[in-house]
Amino acid sequence: MPHQDTPLVLERLLRLRDRREPLVAQIAEWVGSGIIEGRLQPGQDLNSVELSNRFETSRTPVREALMLLEQEGLVEMKARRRPRVASPSLQDIRDIYQVRRQLLAMLAGLLVERATEDELTELRGRVESMRDLADKEDVDAYFWSHVQLQERMTEIVGNTTLKQILDSLALRTLMLRHLSLTRTGRLAYSVDDQERLIQAYEERDGELASALIAGATVRALRAVEEQLEQDTARTRPPGRAKRGRTS
Amino acid sequence: MPHQDTPLVLERLLRLRDRREPLVAQIAEWVGSGIIEGRLQPGQDLNSVELSNRFETSRTPVREALMLLEQEGLVEMKARRRPRVASPSLQDIRDIYQVRRQLLAMLAGLLVERATEDELTELRGRVESMRDLADKEDVDAYFWSHVQLQERMTEIVGNTTLKQILDSLALRTLMLRHLSLTRTGRLAYSVDDQERLIQAYEERDGELASALIAGATVRALRAVEEQLEQDTARTRPPGRAKRGRTS
């Protein structure tokens, strides 16, 4: 049940507008959203012939779209080998969250310095509507609002390099979202974190904001880890290991 | 006078090994090193036909190589327009250094936590040989040693996400290197900074290390800014403005 804004947000996150032909953009959006929504499983082959048939194009634009997604960490490509949906290891995931924590803390600090009062009230408005979505347990809508909130914050801060990196990291974590926010109760915790954050911004307390971000990120990672353990515990015993010898 | 290790380091920074065909790698290395060494000027057109002639290939691998460099911020591509060598604005440069400062501080903190004594002595050895290069005013060799030092540090820390981002940022700053380290005296300052850093690592003082990194990065940015001002002051009056209205 993908949220209807998915393709639009993806288009922005991948910076497709004006940077790529519509054809490439279309393919990248389809594959990218497929990975994020779980329609395409980690490790699955992304046969470029099949994709070109599906979109009734040649393989050239398909290759280009896959290369785009590779750079965002959603797809793994090795020369002469079939592209696959990325399947990050637990260590990879930890690394990503660690960097993300640092950069989000940086974002918070800059936001406290630079955001106007009007911008802060706008952010508060966003968080309040996220509270509604969390109450309705509308996971998809909540998640995309979350992404858009971060997008808006990076926009306010105005550091394009930071924005691009955070967007890329957001995409990587996005493909884990069914592992984190779907856990019951996570949504409520998450929105609580956001509210506290906004308050710290309004009080212009950069230290507090950074600390809150760090805490929230750690909790998000922990949720992902727990979910991952459950998943492997559920799928491993039957012997359906994706790869690696079962010895 | 490019340093002889340039292509090898570039190959690692661009993660070309096994990820791309040798043909693509070759083109990416040539163009990438050209940009870094100043053989290709910012804003210059990167005609894919001309490049394909130069390498006696079709345009397909050329396009792929250019896309690779685009993702590293060395090349700018817009759909249906000729690819150009990136010409970052002053604001872009400031943004890059700001993010880089933050991530290098993170790197320093992790290094203090995780590096073994042996690894630290290895790093010290590298810095000492950099001191020699600085004394000889061998700017190119110094610069590539600097890059390799950072590479090694990210390797020791072992966070691949952090490594990739820092590599990418290093490439972007690399194309500004003739703007920063060529300034007389900069080399000596830079190596001083590195020595103080190593000492902080050895004393396991993460706070100090982060602070030193931040200071060093700020100084590097300032050097770039001053050089940029001189350049524009020298080239603008004749009326060779690249773009933007002179009002």
Added chain:
DNA sequence: GCGTACGCTAGTGTCGACACTGTCAAGACG
């Protein structure tokens, strides 16, 4: 029965051709 060598096939990387579009210059028009 187990491991290895061989051959087939699906899929990748590269190519040259073609249609379309941005770009620049010469000419038309005021």
Added chain:
DNA sequence: CGTCTTGACAGTGTCGACACTAGCGTACGC
């Protein structure tokens, strides 16, 4: 004399074809 239109050309995006290779099943040797 300056501005706008027009047209040619250069360069891009896409295509279908081809050579080559990785992956896999089969047959063979042991």
